[in-house]
Amino acid sequence: MSGVRVAGTGLTPFGNAPERTSRDLFAEATQTAFEESGVPRADVEAVFYGNFMGELAEHQGHQGPLMAEAAGVQAPATRYESACASSGMAVRDAVMRVRNGEHDVVLVGGAERMTNLGTAGATEALAIAADDLWEVRAGMTFPGAYALMAQAYFEEFGGGREDLANVAVKNHDNALTNEKAQYQTAISVEEALDAPTVSSPLGLYDSCPLSDGAAALVLTSEEYADEHDLDAPVAITGTGQGGDRMALHDREHLARSPAAREAGTEAYADAGVDASDVDLAEVHDCFTIAEVLAIEALDLAQIGEGISAARDGRTTADGDVPINLSGGLKAKGHPVGATGASQIAEVTKLLAGTHPNSEHVADATTGLAHNAGGTVASATVHVLEVME
Numbered sequence: 001m002s003g004v005r006v007a008g009t010g011l012t013p014f015g016n017a018p019e020r021t022s023r024d025l026f027a028e029a030t031q032t033a034f035e036e037s038g039v040p041r042a043d044v045e046a047v048f049y050g051n052f053m054g055e056l057a058e059h060q061g062h063q064g065p066l067m068a069e070a071a072g073v074q075a076p077a078t079r080y081e082s083a084c085a086s087s088g089m090a091v092r093d094a095v096m097r098v099r100n101g102e103h104d105v106v107l108v109g110g111a112e113r114m115t116n117l118g119t120a121g122a123t124e125a126l127a128i129a130a131d132d133l134w135e136v137r138a139g140m141t142f143p144g145a146y147a148l149m150a151q152a153y154f155e156e157f158g159g160g161r162e163d164l165a166n167v168a169v170k171n172h173d174n175a176l177t178n179e180k181a182q183y184q185t186a187i188s189v190e191e192a193l194d195a196p197t198v199s200s201p202l203g204l205y206d207s208c209p210l211s212d213g214a215a216a217l218v219l220t221s222e223e224y225a226d227e228h229d230l231d232a233p234v235a236i237t238g239t240g241q242g243g244d245r246m247a248l249h250d251r252e253h254l255a256r257s258p259a260a261r262e263a264g265t266e267a268y269a270d271a272g273v274d275a276s277d278v279d280l281a282e283v284h285d286c287f288t289i290a291e292v293l294a295i296e297a298l299d300l301a302q303i304g305e306g307i308s309a310a311r312d313g314r315t316t317a318d319g320d321v322p323i324n325l326s327g328g329l330k331a332k333g334h335p336v337g338a339t340g341a342s343q344i345a346e347v348t349k350l351l352a353g354t355h356p357n358s359e360h361v362a363d364a365t366t367g368l369a370h371n372a373g374g375t376v377a378s379a380t381v382h383v384l385e386v387m388e
């Protein structure tokens, strides 16, 4: 089976760009990815594109061929939709299709336009990733859903808002050097605790923002990378996917993330590594409690101990396993359809030594990316490794 190299990565700045269309954003991200890779567009054999709510945000469906065109590529193209895990799923399919020998070069990525909807409009649009009959019609929003998870976690394991504030402070600190991040600003625990409540116990700084942005990756087979002498030292060596019931009332535990555990278990086995090999991870911190649940599900923290990991410095930039060195969704931003591919881009650069925060993980050889959909009813995990 062939390994899959990350030959090039491209990100737009994440943030407020309500005047830009997603095709415009994707064109920018792909331009950077092609330049970085040295791979000609003519060699691309397929396009895998993630987007969640293009129909609602810009009245645009059928985005696969549209985005191939925006990228200047003539190749079959497919759009993937799995809520906030849309481009993570696109990466997973792309990896499998390169591995099985179907393709040598593929373009993968995603984009989302959100801020043109405003907060109320975006909240309503995002809610379609929850169960419409049982949750959305009863008033469920995503901040509300994750607030329920935080309450359940505090009841079962203890901890509180100050622990979550430490997750936000860490991720804002990490974003200080990330020129593409939406918030390159430090915050204090006190500022986080004093911020307006969004859905109790979660406040403004427990939440990811609304963001516009795009991410792109050029992936190649190992053979293509070798034959073309590409500077592509990082490979995706493990991929996994997990799922869960949609409605929260059907879940056994609100303070667990079984879809992430299933995806992680599969990805670790696929790569032939385990959690103790992971030197750094980008996990889906759409809300601070989501980071806590993710690191526990991925065995990067013991069950019940994820809540104190940031406060105790275990997941900070110089901790045992730095989490979200990019700033995470919290501070880097979360243009939903772009997030999964952007996490792969960040881990690639961190491992290759080309990320501003690589200095914190100079000896790292193994990284992980975890991308979650909705209330983690879907999840993907990828393991990336530096090749000899």
Ligand SMILES: CC(=O)SCCNC(=O)CCNC(=O)[C@H](O)C(C)(C)COP(=O)(O)OP(=O)(O)OC[C@H]1O[C@@H](n2cnc3c(N)ncnc32)[C@H](O)[C@@H]1OP(=O)(O)O
Binding pocket: 084, 119, 123, 126, 142, 143, 183, 198, 204, 205, 207, 208, 209, 210, 286, 330, 334, 372, 373, 374, 375, 376
């Ligand atoms: C599986 C998943 O991924 S689910 C997650 C899907 N995504 C979401 O649910 C998005 C969650 N976030 C939100 O809905 C919004 O960002 C909210 C509700 C937290 C804040 O929205 P609003 O209250 O309308 O904030 P508004 O846009 O007016 O901004 C007010 C100020 O707060 C800042 N701000 C807004 N959101 C955030 C944030 N998440 N973190 C830090 N600062 C923020 C703005 O920059 C602005 O600052 P300024 O006054 O200095 O210019």
